[in-house]
Amino acid sequence: xxxxxxxxxxxxxxxLCAEGKLSFAKCTTFNLDEYIGLDGTHDQSYRxxxxxxxxxxxxxxxxxxxxxxxxxxxxxxxxxxxxxIKAAGGxxxxxxxxxxNGHIGFNEPDDHFSKGTHCVxxxxxxxxxxxxxxxxxxxxxxxxxxxxxxxxxYARMILVVANGEAKAQAVHDMCYGPVTPECxxxxxxxxxxxxxxxxxxxxxxxx
Ligand code: PGA
Numbered sequence: 001x002x003x004x005x006x007x008x009x010x011x012x013x014x015x016l017c018a019e020g021k022l023s024f025a026k027c028t029t030f031n032l033d034e035y036i037g038l039d040g041t042h043d044q045s046y047r048x049x050x051x052x053x054x055x056x057x058x059x060x061x062x063x064x065x066x067x068x069x070x071x072x073x074x075x076x077x078x079x080x081x082x083x084x085i086k087a088a089g090g091x092x093x094x095x096x097x098x099x100x101n102g103h104i105g106f107n108e109p110d111d112h113f114s115k116g117t118h119c120v121x122x123x124x125x126x127x128x129x130x131x132x133x134x135x136x137x138x139x140x141x142x143x144x145x146x147x148x149x150x151x152x153x154y155a156r157m158i159l160v161v162a163n164g165e166a167k168a169q170a171v172h173d174m175c176y177g178p179v180t181p182e183c184x185x186x187x188x189x190x191x192x193x194x195x196x197x198x199x200x201x202x203x204x205x206x207x
Contacts, residue, residue, distance in 0.1 A: 094155035
């Protein structure tokens with residue numbers, strides 16, 4: 001996962017690795033999503049984010065790291081991503097953040113749940129939320145590739161991390177709302193091995 005939420009976790013993992021308490025030498029990773037139109041060298045691309053915040057700070061083999069390629073729009077290439085995950089043996093642990101609107105990866109509120117990795121049009125709320133990281137809102141890409149809801153649900157274990165009051169409604173709806181594609185994270189209620197770690201502000205609407 002990318003975004004602000006996992007930064008503390010990635011810093012901690014890098015620290016443990018530097019102290020020799022943890023190794024990524026045998027890990028293979030698959031990221032959730034990537035903006036379409038940003039090359040991996042763009043400082044707001046998720047490939048760049050992962051390299052800077054985790055991969056370059058641990059002993060992972062770069063060739064074992066996978067991020068959907070958004071540099072050139074190729075839906076066919078994106079659809080190969082699920083086959084690559086399957087060939088690698090599936091995902092053992094899927095780390096997730098959650099959007100203010102309940103999205104997971106870039107699976108935005110919709111009238112149906114998505115399946116495999118696919119192209120999405122980002123919602124205004126996501127464009128708005130992510131514009132804080134760009135010079136102007138006009139620079140935020142309008143589309144992304146994302147693992148589908150089914151891709152995520154295939155993971156053997158899911159860890160959702162959420163911080164802050166802005167996430168309170170989404171965290172409540174994820175855990176206690178109806179299972180509906182209008183809150184994509186709500187489908188995690190049906191996963192048999194999903195853990196949510198959140199601060200008090202994010203949990204403030206949960207009794
Ligand atoms: P954030 O994003 O960690 O930057 O809040 C999470 C998400 O949108 O999935």
